[in-house]
Amino acid sequence: MGAALHLAHATELPTRKRKRKGGGGGGDGYDQLVARVYQDPRMTPEARELILLLAWLTARDPNRSDEQGNPRKWRKRASDILGEYGRPGGRRESRLADLLYADRPRYDFPPLSYNQPCAAPMIRREGLCGRPASDNDYEVDHDTGWKTPVYFCRRHEPWGGQLREQRRREPGPEPIPNAGGLVVSYLMSDGQEQAWARLYREAAEWKRDRQWEPPKGYGLRADDWPTPGQEQPSKEEEPFRLRLIASDGGLIAGAVQ
Structure with a gap:
């Protein structure tokens, strides 16, 4: 995967010994977690690939234990x-770094569009200008x-210059993350937030992005971010998660709970 990226030094599967190979039963939460992944409208292809891989390695990989039942x-x-x-030039790219980098928690600015009308208000008539725009800035909520x-x-x-000056005077709060x-x-x-923040940062460095930092004040988990106009889900309805156990500063795969 490359020396620059370590999966938080995760090296082992569950410490509980298994007497036989093979997958677990439906009662271990694996099936529910997989269903939740596929039903999640926020899901991206990269996040789905990594979540399902780690869930499978933890709960279903037939080779997760050796002949004595010890975790591999x-x-x-x-x-x-x-x-x-x-890549051209001989550099080897890490698929794991790709998946983690794509899921780094962040705020993504809306993509700019071409052929947009001018939004300046008119003085001599009601409404907006409407002529083809030649430049842009942005407003902050x-x-x-x-x-x-x-x-x-x-x-x-x-x-447009007045709009830009107003934005500089009043830049607004740290944006709520909307991606990753x-x-x-x-x-x-x-x-485990620090361990995962380190994972994301290492992936960003592997992708030559040295600017990424964890979102301030909102945490890493999309489940915890407020969505304007929507109530936060009840904590009493905790969804199935693949629990990773912290050990010596690293992460060891645990169980689906």
């Missing part, structure tokens, strides 16, 4: 499954920190 180290097994691929692109034409560049954080919603237990 699964890092090489996971790396073999995910694989690596080459002071409750969420989310940003909305605003477009303006050459004629209304002074209005799904893997930890299924895998992170309480007290």
Whole structure:
């Protein structure tokens, strides 16, 4: 997977000895977790791939234990499954780094669009300008920190400058994250945030992104982020998670709970 990325030094499967190989029964929570993954409307292909792989390695991999029932180290097994691929220049890329980096918790600015109309208000008539825009800035929601692109034409560049100056004077709060954080919603237990933040940061460095930092004030888990206009899910209805146990600063796969 590459020396630059260590799965929080995760090396072993559950410490509980198993007397036989084979998958567990439906009562271990694995089936419920898989169903939740596929039914989650927020799910991305990258998060789904990594969550299901770790769940399978923990609960269903027929080779997760040796002949004596001792847990096998699964890092090489996971790396073999995910694989690596080459880039021009000979650099080998880590699929695990790809999956983690794609799921890094963050706020994604809305994509800009072409052929947008100028949004400057007109003085001599009601309504907006509507001419083809030539530039853009953005407005900030002071409750969420989310940003909305605003477009303006050459004629209304002074209005766009006023908008930009107002934004600089009042930048708004730290934006609520709106992307990533799904893997930890299924895998992170309480007290493991630093370990997972280190994982995401190492993946970002592997992808040559040295700017990523954990979101301030909101945590890593998408399940914990407030969604404007929606109530937070009840903590009494805790969903099935793949519990990873912290050990010596690392993460060891545990059980589906």
